[in-house]
Amino acid sequence: MMIYLWAFLIGGAICVIGQLMFDVLKLTPAHTMSTLVVAGAIADAFGIYDPLVKFAGAGATIPITSFGNSLVHGALTELERDGWIGVVTGIFDITSAGISSAIVFSFLAALVVRPKG
């Protein structure tokens, strides 16, 4: 049950960082999200994102930083397995579930939903 507490605390903390980037640094949402993704990617490069995932579970995998983490993960895993070409083929390996479902569900929603105003 402790994992739920840590998921709440770490997930919330990452969102607070995002909020501070909005309010204090006055960044646009797009700049904030891009920065967080790159931060997640760099964190994985130094191998510090995985321990965070083990520790906080969904608190680390649900924020957008985990997207950067997964991109690097995919690239490095296939780099090891297939050599240099893996850097290109592996990038979207793990994030495919997220990107594909976001595309498909959004498209279906656009087909079904009547826009309001």
Place this chain on the structure above:
Amino acid sequence: MPAKTKKSGVKLKLDTLTPQDYDKLSKPFVPARPVFKNCIRAFIAGGIICVIGQGVQEAFMAIFDMSSKEAASPTVAVMILLSVILTSFGVYDKMAQWAGAGTAVPVTGFANSMCSAALEHRAEGLVLGVGGNMFKLAGSVIVFGAVAAFIIGIVYLILGVDGGAHT
């Protein structure tokens, strides 16, 4: 449009007003952002979304006998589905007004940005509207994430760093 300020004797040079001047002039009238309150709200909302994600993940692990790593992808997919449904009913945007980054930073916010762009541009057609605009906001996240991952991959390749920790 040239403002006719000279006529009324106002010496504000509206035509030559630079964005910097505008910021300086408007500053006393812009309400200060309630940073602390926003952060508390972002913390609570973001935390709750992550707890829901944790619940979904544990459910996948229990029902389908998955490891936590295997359950991560379906969990993200379910969270995105929830986000798209809430966005379609206009609920997510209401939540976002209260929660700020608390709803934007989780992956549900990523899905929300794609879905709302798709809905917003539906009237322009499926190809030009939905297809062309879906990644308007989410695109920058994917571009910068992919470029960062590529650079890190190249650095690992050149340095020959053992990525054994990454499997």
